[in-house]
Amino acid sequence: MTMQDHSASGLSTIKVRVDDRPAILVGSGYVALLLALIFLVLTVWIAYGAFTRNAYGDLHASTWSLLCALLSLIVAILFGSSIYSLQPNESAVLTLFGAYAGTDSAPGLRATVPLFKIAKVSQRVxxxxxxxxxxxxxxxxxxxxxxxxxxxxxxxxxxxxxxxxxxxxxxxxxxxxxxxxxxxxxxxxxxxxxxxxxxxxxxxxxxxxxxxxxxxxxxxxxxxxxxxxxxxxxxxxxxxxxxxxxxxxxxxxIAPVTLRRQQASAVIAARKLVVSGAVDIVKEALDKLKEQTDIDLDPERKAAMVSNLLVVLVSDKDATPVVNTGTLYA
Missing domain, CATH: 3.30.479.30 (Band 7 domain)
Structure with missing residues (x-):
């Protein structure tokens, strides 16, 4: 295996992919809050009892009592620092010294080990x-x-x-x-x-x-x-x-050029529709003329009539009638 292969395999093993999993050592924050208050009251009580007066009225403090009060205060602080709150559609990612310890998604007042680092993530839309x-x-x-x-x-x-x-x-x-x-x-x-x-x-x-x-x-x-x-x-x-x-x-x-192209396409489509309709009208007129009047036009007259009708139907302007008093034949 070459040096490049070794480095590639090493990089593949370094990559650590994580996925959501339930967090451990997580509980209700109300219990932790209650314990913090209890130890805080206990600290005050022990500290107050550590100071006494002798027969001469001098004030003396018990070292052991003060140490117990200090220890109780530390426990109260630890319980208090372990409390955090989560809103609906919010989760907390817990890590312990850089290692992933799980995800907590239960809303409300929560508590965990004080050494855990908490990173909140919003899961709202x-x-x-x-x-x-x-x-x-x-x-x-x-x-x-x-x-x-x-x-x-x-x-x-x-x-x-x-x-x-x-x-x-x-x-x-x-x-x-x-x-x-x-x-x-x-x-x-x-x-x-x-x-x-x-x-x-x-x-x-x-x-x-x-x-x-x-x-x-x-x-x-x-x-x-x-x-x-x-x-x-x-x-x-x-x-x-x-x-x-x-x-x-x-x-x-290119917007102006495209607009002109679209307008041209619309005009062409409209022209095709008009011509198609005009042809149908002319055909229907010739058929009815033959059926109802028994007039059978010769090809030359029929072509002239078709041309005139198409000009009238397809033209954008009103047609000017021309009265033909002559004949098509010499």
């Missing part, structure tokens, strides 16, 4: 708002995206021992995951189809990703963000309750 991030989507368009993540500490021991500052860790991982998710999907599905082209060869994963756009598939994209954040934050003992995208827009440098 919190939220982190990720500001506007400028990223590139799947196609490469610059967009602005922001999200809100609701999280809480699920494993207090991991939050204390695995991560130096778990709140900052949540913020950093949220920004990284949001950038990753935004880069896997296009802003709009129509853009993805246009960008891919009819003859472009794309993989199955790319096709699956393009079917989920950031604008139209918000719920699916949000679920992907939650799953990725849970995986990233598991090491810190943090779980994600919910998340949502609170800001999504094109970057300012």
């Amino acid at each position: 919190r939220y982190h708002e990720c500001g506007k991030l400028k990223v590139n989507d799947l196609i490469g368009n610059p967009i602005e995206i922001g999200a809100v993540v609701v999280w809480r500490v699920d494993n207090s021991a991991k939050a204390i021992f695995q991560i130096d500052d778990y709140a900052d860790f949540v913020g950093a991982q949220t920004e990284s995951a949001l950038r990753h998710i935004a880069g896997r999907h296009p802003y709009d599905f129509d853009e993805a189809v246009t960008h891919a082209g009819p003859d472009e060869a794309v993989s199955h994963d790319q096709v699956a990703a393009r079917t989920l756009s950031l604008r139209e598939s918000g719920d699916q994209v949000t679920n992907e963000l939650i799953v990725e954040l849970k995986e990233r934050l598991a090491v810190a003992g943090v779980t994600i309750n919910e998340a949502w995208i609170n800001h999504l827009a094109y970057a300012p440098e």
